[in-house]
Amino acid sequence: MGHSKPVRSFNRMIRGSFHNKLLVSFLALSFIPIVLIGFLMVKILHDNTKNEEVKQFNAAAKEVDYRFSIIFSGIKDAFSTLQNDPSFYTDKTFASNQAQAYSRLYETTAGYREYADFAVYSINGTCLLSTNELLDLPDYWGILRDAAQAPENVIISAEEENNQSVLRIAKAIRDQNTVTGYMVASMKSSNISYLLAGIVSSQEGIHIVDSSMETVYAAGTADILNVNSEIRSQVIRTGSIPSYLDKYDVYLKKIPDTEFYTIFLKLPLLSNETLSGMYRLLYLLGSISIALCFAAAWLFSRSFSEPLKQMNTAMKKVQEGDLNVRIKENRKDEFGTLSENFNMMTEELDNFVEQKIETQKKLSDIQIAMMTAQLNPHFLYNTLDTIKWMAKSAHAEPIALLSAKLARILRTSIDRQPFISLKEECQLCADYIDIQNIRFNGKFELDFSIPDSLYEYEIPKLILQPIVENSIKHGFEDVEKGIITIKAEETEEEIRLIVSDNGCGMPEEMLKKINKHDWNDRNGHIGLYNVDMILRLNYGTASGLLAMNKETGGTEIEILIPKKKEIENV
């Protein structure tokens, strides 16, 4: 993906946390629509009112243009009528009869005199006739100079007179290309007010300016007049007009066929205060929505993540083997069901494991019983007892002794008690050696090195005898005198029983098998296998046989019996 780094890390941030996911979703569902719709609505409202304003302005500007065009064309018509009227102007001069000239002037300008004063000037600016007071105009200045320079044109221009702007329309009077005088119509502020009456309300301002933004006419409140001069100064500083100035909307349009512009100043239908109030409200709504989103995301994520966390901890405990874990949850929703199911699952699991252990235990018991049964022929015992008594009565003491020892061995084996004292076990081993010595002419010797305090210690029966038997069976073939030593040591935690011989030692392979408790091939070593199994069944897998060859020759087999632990009946 061609995502940039920040986008990727943003995605990761969102995906990494459930809380962030929720937050983004809530924002997407509440904040964004509110803000989006809000801004769009304000914008549409603003645009619509703006359009409405533009419409109003265009209508007003059109009206201004229309009224000016009417008056300008009327004045132009009057000028040409007078120029061509022989009773007004003829033979390079105005009617010699002043009254006649005035009467023509008044007749021709009737209908326009509310909007302008009309005057006729001589070539040097002397006022000859005027519908108002006779006031000379300089011929080297202003409108007369313009008219003299372009005698074929009607000049429309604004001038300053006695601190007042006057809009003048002038035309040179020509007699065969020679300028002989001027006709001038002057529109003062009052005339223009009359002309433009009703176009703008008192709340609005109308401002007519020339191409240098000098005021030709201005109407409106004092406020509006101030803004007019501010507009001019802004145009000069920045080169253009702002569309909004000091709470007024500003509109400008050129008046056709003139060098004048109409500027409208209008309080916006939607004032800036209203607009910024709306935006403020939107920001407030947006902020509230964001706050709510954060709160909701927090609450929801907490209500999701708490049970998940509980579940997680419980799962870990189960992993560690603790099946008694239960989740306390009173919720009625899916999380409640999930917790309930989890509890049910662990309970089932617990039951299953217990059952399995139970089965295993039973199996072990049967195994032990079977093992002991191998050495449990009652019949043999009774027969031996009979032999003993028969030998005694026949004064065959060795036979009686032999059969008595054998019977003792058998009794110990037959006894259902699985544990006997170390002393009893040692006696068993001694009996066994005695019997073998009778067979092999005293080839074997059994030594004990056991502290008195340990003789009463209880151990599983028949764990030493099979080791001794193993030594005799396999260890002493090439040995003249087989010596077996049974040693017992006590440490703080365990009893160590060591059976050593001076035989030929065990093959390495066998040692490895014993130490790894690998009894797949137990041929010939069934005795050792039994001992190992009994130990491990009784004391756990940490227990069992440990065999090694001594450096001085012979084998040493060690049994560790945990001391402190109560002997469990596993």
Add this chain to the structure above:
Amino acid sequence: MSKILKKYIVPLIAIALIVSGLSACTSPSAEAIPFSIDPDKTLIVYSSHKAEVYTPIIREFEKRTGITVEVHAGGTMQVLNEIKNGAEADLMFGGGIELFQQYSDLIEPYVAKEQNQVESRYSSKEGKYTLFSDLPFVFVFNRKLVNEEDAPKRWNDFLSSKWIGKIAFANPHNSGTSITILLSFMSLLDIGEKNAVNRFSNQLNGELLRSSGDVLPSIETGSSLVGIALEETALKWTQEHDDVGIIYPVDGTVSIPDGSFLIKDCAHRENAEKFIDFTISKDVQRLLVDKMYRRSVRTDVEPSVQTPEINYADFDLGWALRTEGEALSLWDTANQ
């Protein structure tokens, strides 16, 4: 979830941001109306003239040159100080030339095109300033309360005992015009400078006007009987009021012309030069005479038929400048 995030939510946020950005842009005052003025065709004028003087001249200048002029108007000292404090200005239009001396480091010398048509002993040969109009002092009197033959004709007539407490005079601490009048007495009365100030001060008998603008109203209403005013002010007053008469001093009058100067390192130097040329053009100078009751500084412009040929007294402008401070302290001593 993350796909949804990527597909929808990120774009949504982007849209929201764009929209809020847009609506921020649509707030008013952003767009500009298509009307522009070439920044090279502008000029910023600082003027101490009254609006009725500068407005017609500036509007005609705008029409003839297409240059748009922004005017900052105010009292002479105020305007000069604004320029000194770094206001964005191209030229100074108006103000007595005697004041320009202190601001010579603001001035960019310029010799106007038609400078050769201007003839005045006050002309600056190095082009430090360009003269605009000549403003002589005249004597004024109340025509109802004073017979014309009794009114002062010479400067020392003001020392006559009949005018004690009857002379309209503004406090020289408020009025530059009053200082010039004091200097005129010091220079023109042959009785010693200190004595002249003392004698004139005694004549006032403590009656002082707040500003020189109060001189004509005070005479018109009869509060004072006689006074000294600029010819321009007096002529304009008499156009609209009936009770003030004007007398041109027989022993000559004092005139300190006003003028204009270019401001150093101004932004629109070329336009400013055009404007200075325009202020001494024949058309403007004729208008001064025809419509503004002023006297032209051009040799080829006839004075108005209403105003007589003027008789200038021997008044040393350089001396006047140096003595201004002394005149005030003499005045203060006399009034202790």
